[in-house]
Amino acid sequence: MSIVFITLCQGATEEITPEFADAPIIDGILGSEWDGANTTNTALEDLLITLRVMQDNTNLYVSIEFDLDPLYRNDTEFIGILISNSSSSSSKDFIDAKIVRFTNLTNGEYVYLDCYVDNFNPKHNDTNLIFDGNGAAKMYDSDTIIYEFSMPIDNSDDNDDVFLEYGSRYAFNITYGDWELYPRGVIKSHNVLVDIQDPLPSESNFTEIVLFILSIVFFSCIGAFLVFYSYKIIILKKKIGRLIG
Amino acid sequence: MPKFQKEPEKELKSKERQVFNEEFAFRSLLLTTIIGLSCFILSIFFNAVQIMDLFTYQNYLFDIIEITIRVSLILLFFFFMMVSLGNYKDLLGNPSDWKEIVFLCCLSLLQTIRNIYVFSITLFGLIIIVSYLYLIQES
Numbered sequence: 001m002s003i004v005f006i007t008l009c010q011g012a013t014e015e016i017t018p019e020f021a022d023a024p025i026i027d028g029i030l031g032s033e034w035d036g037a038n039t040t041n042t043a044l045e046d047l048l049i050t051l052r053v054m055q056d057n058t059n060l061y062v063s064i065e066f067d068l069d070p071l072y073r074n075d076t077e078f079i080g081i082l083i084s085n086s087s088s089s090s091s092k093d094f095i096d097a098k099i100v101r102f103t104n105l106t107n108g109e110y111v112y113l114d115c116y117v118d119n120f121n122p123k124h125n126d127t128n129l130i131f132d133g134n135g136a137a138k139m140y141d142s143d144t145i146i147y148e149f150s151m152p153i154d155n156s157d158d159n160d161d162v163f164l165e166y167g168s169r170y171a172f173n174i175t176y177g178d179w180e181l182y183p184r185g186v187i188k189s190h191n192v193l194v195d196i197q198d199p200l201p202s203e204s205n206f207t208e209i210v211l212f213i214l215s216i217v218f219f220s221c222i223g224a225f226l227v228f229y230s231y232k233i234i235i236l237k238k239k240i241g242r243l244i245g
Numbered sequence: 246m247p248k249f250q251k252e253p254e255k256e257l258k259s260k261e262r263q264v265f266n267e268e269f270a271f272r273s274l275l276l277t278t279i280i281g282l283s284c285f286i287l288s289i290f291f292n293a294v295q296i297m298d299l300f301t302y303q304n305y306l307f308d309i310i311e312i313t314i315r316v317s318l319i320l321l322f323f324f325f326m327m328v329s330l331g332n333y334k335d336l337l338g339n340p341s342d343w344k345e346i347v348f349l350c351c352l353s354l355l356q357t358i359r360n361i362y363v364f365s366i367t368l369f370g371l372i373i374i375v376s377y378l379y380l381i382q383e384s
Contacts, residue, residue, distance in 0.1 A: 240271060
């Protein structure tokens with residue numbers, strides 16, 4: 001499937017620092033699982049959106065919520081997140097796209113697409129057809145719609161994706177349109193900067209630290225015993241020397 | 246006057262043999278202790294510090310080699326310290342008993358605390374060694 005999808009080059013404005021939280025279920029349902037997210041009210045040009053961003057040690061989670069009159073909606077509308085390979089918002093640096101597109105808005109049917117962006121040229125699905133991350137969308141009433149995305153951090157074998165590294169900043173372009181085709185399909189877009197946070201020490205790290213400390217204690221005890229044992233051998237040598245001598 | 250005259254040469258030979266045996270036992274004690282200590286020092290690097298984890302290139306084969314080295318060092322430590330302790334007790338004139346074997350087993354297993362696979366394989370190895378030592382001893 002060939003997709004032509006080009007973003008408008010814009011200067012990034014908001015800098016978003018994701019909050020650490022437990023992984024939400026990517027189902028388009030905005031439950032309490034998103035309470036811990038960094039919430040930003042911004043706009044795709046004149047379309048006001050609520051952007052929620054959070055992460056855990058393995059994934060970045062993005063939720064986009066907005067209200068739009070059904071009159072202006074298209075049955076195949078989509079939200080795309082284009083990811084730059086750096087903090088640069090230059091169009092050539094956006095090489096990866098995660099897209100959720102409705103196939104039938106009325107019935108709530110949608111597809112998640114992980115696309116490759118080739119130097120601002122026609123984009124297509126990842127050449128190796130690996131769909132990293134996940135996406136979902138749900139229409140709450142005739143006006144409100146929520147899109148949710150997850151994308152892996154520091155873990156991608158897919159050369160077609162941007163490898164999101166801990167402690168790095170990336171430009172994200174959020175695009176709304178009625179079909180993921182440029183220029184016809186793209187209606188509005190906006191750039192934001194996302195700072196991927198370093199991973200939190202996990203429970204397994206804590207266990208590792210405890211085991212490391214215990215091993216130091218145990219090895220010290222064994223070492224102390226061996227020193228004492230060596231001392232006893234020296235004493236024994238003197239005794240034997242006297243007996244033999 | 247004693248009925249039988251003592252044989253000074255035989256007595257001397259017996260004493261020489263005893264001295265030789267004690268010297269041999271002590272050399273064996275020293276050698277096995279040094280090897281046991283060396284295994285323990287290496288075990289510190291491999292089992293406590295986990296020096297091989299510093300290598301970023303790791304795969305399945307690398308893990309097997311790492312676990313093999315760790316287990317081998319601990320089992321060698323146990324074996325040589327077992328022999329060393331046996332020699333030590335022999336020089337003192339006492340035989341080794343099961344408490345010392347259990348004590349050495351505990352010292353060996355304490356070194357495996359950081360890895361469940363190393364613990365399991367070492368435990369299995371210790372059972373084999375102790376069983377072997379039990380079976381070869383004279384009744």
